[in-house]
Amino acid sequence: MGRRLLFLGPPGAGKGTQATRLARAIGVPHISTGEMLRQNVADGTDLGKKAQAIMEAGDLVPDEIVVAMVDDRLARDDAACGFLLDGFPRTLAQAEALDAVMGDGAIEVALLLTADEDELVGRLLQRARDEGRADDNEETIRNRLKVYQDETAPLVEFYPEHGVPVLSVDGLGTIDEVFARVVTSLAEN
Numbered sequence: 001m002g003r004r005l006l007f008l009g010p011p012g013a014g015k016g017t018q019a020t021r022l023a024r025a026i027g028v029p030h031i032s033t034g035e036m037l038r039q040n041v042a043d044g045t046d047l048g049k050k051a052q053a054i055m056e057a058g059d060l061v062p063d064e065i066v067v068a069m070v071d072d073r074l075a076r077d078d079a080a081c082g083f084l085l086d087g088f089p090r091t092l093a094q095a096e097a098l099d100a101v102m103g104d105g106a107i108e109v110a111l112l113l114t115a116d117e118d119e120l121v122g123r124l125l126q127r128a129r130d131e132g133r134a135d136d137n138e139e140t141i142r143n144r145l146k147v148y149q150d151e152t153a154p155l156v157e158f159y160p161e162h163g164v165p166v167l168s169v170d171g172l173g174t175i176d177e178v179f180a181r182v183v184t185s186l187a188e189n
């Protein structure tokens with residue numbers, strides 16, 4: 001189908017789950033910067049060593065590091081026929097860097113997954129218990145939500161101003177229910 005999509009939304013909204021499913025359904029690579037960074041930490045690469053403490057505090061890894069990582073990934077053959085970005089861009093500078101490298105019209109549609117703050121905190125605390133993710137303790141969670149509001153939420157206005165529709169999808173409900181909304185919303189756009 002060759003679609004070029006991205007997911008926006010706060011931590012805990014379910015981007016990773018829905019992005020994995022959608023990428024599989026439409027046959028494009030799922031490019032998650034969070035996963036790529038966690039893999040670098042697990043592998044003990046130089047990049048991972050730089051990123052680890054930042055991620056554990058719930059702060060953002062510097063734009064130049066993440067942008068270089070995504071540029072490399074998008075240059076691979078499998079991304080030539082479409083891709084689904086998850087967790088990137090996360091700042092206006094990253095969005096501008098993506099435009100600069102891919103040209104205008106690089107992104108067709110952004111999906112914004114929404115959920116209220118109580119729901120997000122509850123889900124992230126649950127994930128902390130289930131998966132033991134180092135960036136999922138209560139203090140870090142609060143910081144990550146603040147970082148989202150300050151740094152990433154402005155993208156919800158940036159994209160429409162740059163001709164990219166932002167489709168808002170309610171992230172509350174079962175995984176199947178939310179996925180059905182994602183598919184419907186994309187089919188209508």
Ligand code: ADP
Nearest residue numbers: 011012033034035055059060061066087088090
């Ligand atoms: P979530 O979806 O729960 O917010 P991610 O798995 O997307 O978490 O990201 C985990 C962490 O990785 C972030 O809190 C941040 O430190 C780092 N990270 C991921 N993507 C980016 C990005 N585009 N820019 C800067 N830091 C990032």
